Amino acid sequence: MVETILAAEQTFSGSASAIGYGLAAIGPGIGIGIVVGKAIEGMTRQPEMMGVIRTNMFLGIAFTEALALIGLVAGFIFV
Amino acid sequence: MDLLASGTLPPDGFVAPGLEEFFWEPFLFEGTPFALSRWTLVLLTALGLMCLVMVKGMAKPQLVPRGMQNLVEVMIDFVRVQIVAELIGKKGAKYLPYFAALFFFILFCNSLSIVPPFFFPVTSTIAIPLLLAVVTWVLFNYVGIRKHGFFGYLKHTTMPPGVPGPMYILVIPIEFVSNILLRPITLTVRLMANMMSGHLLLGLFFAATSYLLYGAFTGESPWFTALFGVGSLVAGIGFTFFEALVIFLQAYIFTLLSAVYVGEAMAEEH
Numbered sequence: 189m190v191e192t193i194l195a196a197e198q199t200f201s202g203s204a205s206a207i208g209y210g211l212a213a214i215g216p217g218i219g220i221g222i223v224v225g226k227a228i229e230g231m232t233r234q235p236e237m238m239g240v241i242r243t244n245m246f247l248g249i250a251f252t253e254a255l256a257l258i259g260l261v262a263g264f265i266f267v
Numbered sequence: 268m269d270l271l272a273s274g275t276l277p278p279d280g281f282v283a284p285g286l287e288e289f290f291w292e293p294f295l296f297e298g299t300p301f302a303l304s305r306w307t308l309v310l311l312t313a314l315g316l317m318c319l320v321m322v323k324g325m326a327k328p329q330l331v332p333r334g335m336q337n338l339v340e341v342m343i344d345f346v347r348v349q350i351v352a353e354l355i356g357k358k359g360a361k362y363l364p365y366f367a368a369l370f371f372f373i374l375f376c377n378s379l380s381i382v383p384p385f386f387f388p389v390t391s392t393i394a395i396p397l398l399l400a401v402v403t404w405v406l407f408n409y410v411g412i413r414k415h416g417f418f419g420y421l422k423h424t425t426m427p428p429g430v431p432g433p434m435y436i437l438v439i440p441i442e443f444v445s446n447i448l449l450r451p452i453t454l455t456v457r458l459m460a461n462m463m464s465g466h467l468l469l470g471l472f473f474a475a476t477s478y479l480l481y482g483a484f485t486g487e488s489p490w491f492t493a494l495f496g497v498g499s500l501v502a503g504i505g506f507t508f509f510e511a512l513v514i515f516l517q518a519y520i521f522t523l524l525s526a527v528y529v530g531e532a533m534a535e536e537h
């Protein structure tokens with residue numbers, strides 16, 4: 189069965205980089221969801237801190253999104 | 268896929284817009300550095316619009332602002348209060364011209380993605396985001412080196428306090444790559460990938476509308492294809508509104524992150 193799987197990889201007709209990006213986007217998707225969810229929760233608990241929390245939320249989004257972007261570019265780097 | 272010219276659906280079926288949407292041949296002054304292609308025309312228009320708005324607004328500044336000056340003041344105040352003052356504080360005031368120019372340049376360039384005659388975001392090709400990211404990178408490294416000295420800045424960036432001694436062997440390379448190498452790359456790719464995907468999706472929705480409706484009306488496809496055509500038209504219009512949000516958000520995030528990096532480089536010792 190291992191031979192079947194390995195042979196299938198050689199006749200793969202598609203783009204491996206697309207699958208790679210799809211897998212790479214799972215983690216940051218969940219991560220950004222958690223960041224924004226917690227930020228919204230914080231904003232509702234303390235409305236007067238809304239500006240600070242919003243700014244830090246964007247920071248958190250930028251850092252977790254970086255991994256998804258590296259996944260996007262990795263398909264082009266690793267030929 | 269020129270449906271009106273050929274009068275019939277293309278024989279190989281629907282062809283979605285691909286990467287060729289982003290490469291345009293120059294049609295004027297080829298071979299010179301001033302070659303004009305669709306890309307350069309849209310870029311020059313974005314620049315011209317931005318300069319027009321800013322110059323007309325602040326041509327004769329009054330103490331009590333009227334008309335266009337009001338609008339320009341509101342726009343620059345947005346950058347000054349929400350981005351620079353919140354992230355860097357008072358010392359960031361001297362970098363406000365850079366952040367305001369950055370924000371409005373990206374905003375105007377991105378906006379042409381949904382404005383009728385142009386429909387092309389110049390920032391979806393890597394040239395402009397890369398240039399802006401490199402300028403930001405040079406700026407925040409320069410600010411950091413001027414404040415802390417070269418080795419002091421490297422120490423400030425790569426060695427966060429409170430890490431037990433031997434862990435530094437692991438932490439220093441990670442922090443170096445993440446803070447100095449990856450930052451311009453992520454700035455570039457974030458802006459470019461967002462604009463490129465928005466442009467491709469908009470192109471897909473409207474090309475699909477044209478293909479489906481054309482097929483239904485010339486009778487080459489069954490009648491209910493027209494319903495799908497109308498559906499993709501509505502989806503395209505809805506997605507245009509979403510794209511307007513993405514346009515503003517990407518300009519805001521680029522400028523915000525640049526301000527964060529500059530502020531972090533300028534920060535006092537932890």
